[in-house]
Amino acid sequence: MDFDRIKEKLNILADAAKYDVSCSSSGSKRTNTKKGLGDSSGMGICHSYTQDGRCVSLLKILLTNHCIFDCAYCVTRKSNDIKRAAFKVQEVVDLTISFYRRNYIEGLFLSSGIFKSPDHTMERLIRVAKKLREEENFNGYIHLKSIPGASDELMREAGLYADRLSVNIEIPTKSGLKLLAPEKKHEDFMKPMEKVKNEIIQYKSESKLIKSTPKYAPAGQSTQMIVGATGESDRDIMYSSAFFYKNYNMKRVYYSGYVPISNDPRLPALGTQVPMMRENRLYQTDWLMRFYGYDVRELLNNDFQHLEMDIDPKLSYALRNRHLFPVDINKVDKQLLLRVPGIGLKSVNKILQARKFRKLNWEHLQKIGISMNRAKYFITCDAREKELKDVSSENLKQLIMQNSFSKYRKEFTQQLSLF
Amino acid sequence: MKSVVLKYDGSFPGFLTCVFNAYEQKLEIAEIIPEGEDQKQLFSETLEVITEDFKVQRVLKSLKKKLSSNGFTRLYYSFLSEIPGIELKMYDMIRYVYSSQEKAELDYSHPSVLDISKAAKQVGREKHRMEAFIRFRLTKDDLYFAVIEPDFNVLPVITKHFKSRYADQRWLIYDLKRKLGIHYDLQKAEYVSMELPEDIGISGGNPDYFAEGEIYFQHLWKEYFDSTNIKSRVNMRLHIQHVPKRYWKYLSEKSPFA
Numbered sequence: 001m002d003f004d005r006i007k008e009k010l011n012i013l014a015d016a017a018k019y020d021v022s023c024s025s026s027g028s029k030r031t032n033t034k035k036g037l038g039d040s041s042g043m044g045i046c047h048s049y050t051q052d053g054r055c056v057s058l059l060k061i062l063l064t065n066h067c068i069f070d071c072a073y074c075v076t077r078k079s080n081d082i083k084r085a086a087f088k089v090q091e092v093v094d095l096t097i098s099f100y101r102r103n104y105i106e107g108l109f110l111s112s113g114i115f116k117s118p119d120h121t122m123e124r125l126i127r128v129a130k131k132l133r134e135e136e137n138f139n140g141y142i143h144l145k146s147i148p149g150a151s152d153e154l155m156r157e158a159g160l161y162a163d164r165l166s167v168n169i170e171i172p173t174k175s176g177l178k179l180l181a182p183e184k185k186h187e188d189f190m191k192p193m194e195k196v197k198n199e200i201i202q203y204k205s206e207s208k209l210i211k212s213t214p215k216y217a218p219a220g221q222s223t224q225m226i227v228g229a230t231g232e233s234d235r236d237i238m239y240s241s242a243f244f245y246k247n248y249n250m251k252r253v254y255y256s257g258y259v260p261i262s263n264d265p266r267l268p269a270l271g272t273q274v275p276m277m278r279e280n281r282l283y284q285t286d287w288l289m290r291f292y293g294y295d296v297r298e299l300l301n302n303d304f305q306h307l308e309m310d311i312d313p314k315l316s317y318a319l320r321n322r323h324l325f326p327v328d329i330n331k332v333d334k335q336l337l338l339r340v341p342g343i344g345l346k347s348v349n350k351i352l353q354a355r356k357f358r359k360l361n362w363e364h365l366q367k368i369g370i371s372m373n374r375a376k377y378f379i380t381c382d383a384r385e386k387e388l389k390d391v392s393s394e395n396l397k398q399l400i401m402q403n404s405f406s407k408y409r410k411e412f413t414q415q416l417s418l419f
Numbered sequence: 420m421k422s423v424v425l426k427y428d429g430s431f432p433g434f435l436t437c438v439f440n441a442y443e444q445k446l447e448i449a450e451i452i453p454e455g456e457d458q459k460q461l462f463s464e465t466l467e468v469i470t471e472d473f474k475v476q477r478v479l480k481s482l483k484k485k486l487s488s489n490g491f492t493r494l495y496y497s498f499l500s501e502i503p504g505i506e507l508k509m510y511d512m513i514r515y516v517y518s519s520q521e522k523a524e525l526d527y528s529h530p531s532v533l534d535i536s537k538a539a540k541q542v543g544r545e546k547h548r549m550e551a552f553i554r555f556r557l558t559k560d561d562l563y564f565a566v567i568e569p570d571f572n573v574l575p576v577i578t579k580h581f582k583s584r585y586a587d588q589r590w591l592i593y594d595l596k597r598k599l600g601i602h603y604d605l606q607k608a609e610y611v612s613m614e615l616p617e618d619i620g621i622s623g624g625n626p627d628y629f630a631e632g633e634i635y636f637q638h639l640w641k642e643y644f645d646s647t648n649i650k651s652r653v654n655m656r657l658h659i660q661h662v663p664k665r666y667w668k669y670l671s672e673k674s675p676f677a
Contacts, residue, residue, distance in 0.1 A: 003635045007642055014646040035586040035605075042580075045551045046661070048672055050648045053657030060647065095639070101563060101588060102555045104640050137587070259651055274652055353525035364528045 001094065010095070012085040016065040016076050017111055020168070021224055021254040025057045025106035025141040028163040028219040036137035038100060038107070040163060044141070045106055058109040058143060059099055063087055063124055067113030071181035072264045073170065073229050076113045080262065086115075092128045093136065100140050107141030107163070108132070118149035118188075126154065129161035141219070146196065148188040155195040159217040164251070165196050168224040172240045176230035179266055196221050197248045220251035227282060228275040229258040229267055234307045235300040238285055242296040245289070255282040281307040288313060291345060292338045311397060315341040318378055319393040325378040330359050340378050342371030373403045422449035424460055427468040429453035431498055432475040434506055435482075438513060439474035440466075451506035485516050490524035496546075497538035499572045508534050546573045550580050552666050554622065555590060556637070557630040563590040566621060567669065574601055578608050622671040637671040644672035 025044030032039040046055035062076070064086035070078040096108045110128055114121050125144050132138040144158050146167040159165055169189050171177040177186060196217060203216035223244060225237060237255070244250040257279040260270045285307060288294040292314070299313055300306075308316045318325060318341045327336055329351060337348050347370045354360060354368065359382035366372055377396055391399065423446050427433035437451050449460045458465060483491055494512070497505055511531040516523045526532050548569075555563035563585065567574075574594050578601050581590060585603070593600035593615065602611045618625055624633045667673040 001632070001635075003632075003639070007639060010639060010643055011646050014643050018647045018649055032583050032586055037585070037587050039584045041583075045547070047551045048644060048670065049658055049661035050644070051655060051658050052649050052652035053654040053661065054647075054649075055661075056644065056647060059643070098636050099640065101585070102557070102636060102640070103553050103565070257652075259649060276652065350527045354527040356521065357523075357526045358528055360528060367533055368527055 006091060006095070009085045009087055009091070010061070012083050013062045013065060013087060014060065016113075017060045017062045017109070019075065019256065019259065020060060020109070020111060020145075021054075021256045022109070022143065022166060022222055022252070023055045023057045023060070024164075024219075024222075024252065025143075026219070027251065028141055030139050030141075030163065030215070030218065032139045034137065036139055037097070038138050038140035040107065040139060040141045047104055047106065057106045058141065059096055059105045059107070060109040061087070061092070061111075063092065063110060063112035063121075063128070064115055065113045066115045068116070069114055069181070069183055071170070071184065072262070072266055073180050073226055073258065075261050089124065089127050089131065093131045096132060096140075097136055097138065100138070105140075107143070109143040109145075111145035112147065114147055118147045119151050119154060122147045122150035122154045122158065126158050126161065129158070133161050143219075146192040146221075148184060148192065150192055152191075152195045155192050156199055159196060159199050160214055162217055164219040164222060165192075165217050166222040166224070167192050169240070169244075170224065170226050171230060172225045172227075172232050172237045173230065176232060179230065193221065193223070193244075193248050200249065220249065222252040222254065223250060224254040224256055226258050227255050227279055233305040234278070234282065234285070235302075235305040237282060238289075238296050238300050241286060242289065253286060255279050255286070277309050278307070281309060281313060285313045288317075293335055294339075310401065312341070314339070315374055315397075315400070319397055322393055326380050327378065329365065329379050329381040330355050340375055342374030342376075342378075344370075374400055422447040422460070422463050424448075424450040424452065424458045424463045424465045425468050426452055426454060426458075426465055428470055429455075430470065431495065432472070433468065433470045434498060434509070435475045435478040436470045437468050437506070438478050438510060439471075440468055441510065448507065448510060450504075451510060453506075456503070481517075482513070486524050487522065490516075490522075493524070493536055493539040496542040496576070497535045499576065500538040500542050501572055502538055505538060508538075542571045542573065542576075545569050545571050546576050548666070549573050549577050552662075552669055553577075553581075553592060554637075554669060554671055556622070556624055557633050558628055559630055561589060561630075563588050564593075565591070565669075566593045566595050566615075566619070568596045569594065572597060574599060582608050621668050622674045641672045 025040065028040045030039070031041040044057055046057045048056040050056060065076045065082070066084050066086060067076045067078055075082065092108070092110065099105045100107065110125055112121050112125060129142050129144055132142065142162045143164040143166065144162040146155060146158065146165050148167055167189050171180055174186050177184065199216050200220065203213060207213040225240065227237060241253040244253055257275040258268065259274050260268050260272050263270055285299055288299060289296055294317070299317060307313055318339065324336065324339070327340060334348065334352060337343065337351065343351070347368055350368045351360065354364065361382040365375070365381060377400070425437045425441070425448060427437050434451070440446065441448055449463045450458055452458055486494065494509060497509060508531045512535050515529055515531060523529070524532060527536065549567060553565045553567060555565045558564050574592065574597070581592065582603060587605070589604055591600055591602045591611070598612060600611045600613065601608050616628070619628060622637060624637070662670070662673070
């Protein structure tokens with residue numbers, strides 16, 4: 001192995017792949033049965049975290065950063081004057097195996113710039129995965145990027161080797177896409193998604209009858225949207241997500257705050273701050289949709305198009321729907337308990353278990369670990385003293401914010417500091 | 420009734436024997452402590468407990484009847500925490516579970532149930548962290564070798580994970596703090612105890628011990644780690660929260676090896 005050359009390629013092609021947010025390595029069923037290498041039967045593992053706080057779970061690289069497209073938001077775009085490199089198929093295989101054996105990674109996330117044609121590129125990606133599975137007997141996690149415009153046959157083959165497939169929609173609105181990636185068509189993104197969705201459905205029905213049906217993308221598919229590159233609202237973004245979850249059985253939608261990488265008049269200028277807070281609020285909203293039983297229209301709608309940045313979306317919802325509260329912790333059903341600000345999924349389950357034994361009071365709730373400074377205004381429990389309930393939502397919001405120590409608080413404080 | 424201090428061999432079966440004896444002899448327990456530790460109760464009588472297999476099996480059987488498998492795992496994990504005094508809390512929880520009809524292991528309003536679940540959670544977290552942060556280095560004799568120093572005794576609960584994952588390579592994970600390792604020889608995983616050379620190090624690689632190319636892979640990994648960082652988004656507070664500093668020395672991507 002020529003280490004110096006590999007090192008240089010790795011620098012270039014890892015650097016270019018880092019804007020892809022997906023890092024998950026969970027949700028696949030691929031047990032190590034024949035004494036091979038690797039196992040992805042359980043939950044994923046984050047083996048490290050970058051200095052920006054993101055999980056490192058997979059070797060995330062591009063096969064090449066040569067690209068025939070010129071999408072304004074992308075570092076790898078044709079017109080960008082950067083160093084180019086390309087891995088050989090075998091080099092990616094060797095790197096993956098060597099890293100995996102040392103317990104650095106859960107597997108491989110392979111994406112690519114589009115060279116020659118979408119099919120030509122997709123075919124190369126598949127060759128890497130096929131080699132890993134068939135020659136190396138590798139059962140670790142493989143995430144392949146579906147190349148927009150790749151043929152149905154290749155999408156079918158890709159899913160036979162990969163645990164997850166994804167195609168990044170990147171721009172949440174059609175008009176935005178037209179502006180920033182005029183060469184790409186909205187349909188090019190949807191077609192591979194549709195194919196993968198149908199293959200997964202077919203696999204699921206066939207494997208019920210025939211056990212030996214080859215696995216097809218067992219960890220499903222995901223997509224990513226760039227946030228803050230065009231003028232889309234939070235409502236636009238989350239309605240797109242809801243659409244993907246509903247119509248394409250998407251496992252995950254990722255939100256990626258736009259990191260300015262070029263001086264293009266169509267985009268926020270270099271040096272513009274990455275909208276991290278907004279990104280965070282979008283993820284919270286996504287969670288509320290997927291795990292807390294909210295309908296997207298309850299969280300965002302025509303009257304409420306943007307999430308509040310200073311408080312989380314669950315608290316925001318509760319303050320806009322005061323008529324639902326306070327709820328009695330010892331009686332309320334699970335669905336409403338999930339809507340109390342400051343009480344998470346795990347606490348909900350603990351409360352449901354514990355209240356079978358006795359009536360819970362403030363002290364129990366505190367010990368269970370719920371966030372009292374928010375929750376106390378929305379609940380009653382087995383206690384004499386009542387919290388104040390007849391304050392306006394606006395005052396209540398101020399009160400909660402004054403008593404919370406959010407790391408973002410300083411960004412929202414209205415008082416000027418003296419020094 | 421006079422309360423007693425039970426002294427046992429520090430093993431989980433040893434603890435289970437304590438439970439058996441306590442019930443059989445209707446003891447009031449002031450402390451349960453492993454050998455080598457000093458008791459706090461000055462005026463209590465001390466009883467030495469000798470681990471006996473039939474007692475262990477009896478207690479195991481009845482515990483598994485009273486606890487769900489998750490509940491039993493929580494109890495076992497809390498034992499591995501090695502938190503001083505955890506044995507008494509475990510015993511307290513066991514008594515509560517035995518005395519209740521319902522699934523009392525889920526009564527988080529009971530103090531020892533809550534304490535046990537918290538200790539188990541801590542151990543579970545470190546188990547998961549070790550599965551993440553162990554870094555194997557390939558030795559000259561084709562062994563993937565790693566050293567760890569976990570706060571809790573997680574070696575017994577990470578073996579299965581590594582065995583199913585690295586079924587086709589020989590590996591050894593050595594806990595420096597407890598001077599005990601697990602060696603997998605392609606067939607089975609077994610406990611080993613050994614003297615390690617002083618200069619075996621944590622990352623890097625002495626060419627006397629490690630395979631040619633080993634150091635390059637560590638460099639490649641560090642290189643990869645640095646290339647994936649997005650500078651305009653650096654958040655060191657979050658970084659340290661995810662990768663506590665005490666683990667840094669084991670991580671080739673964090674350690675300033677030569």
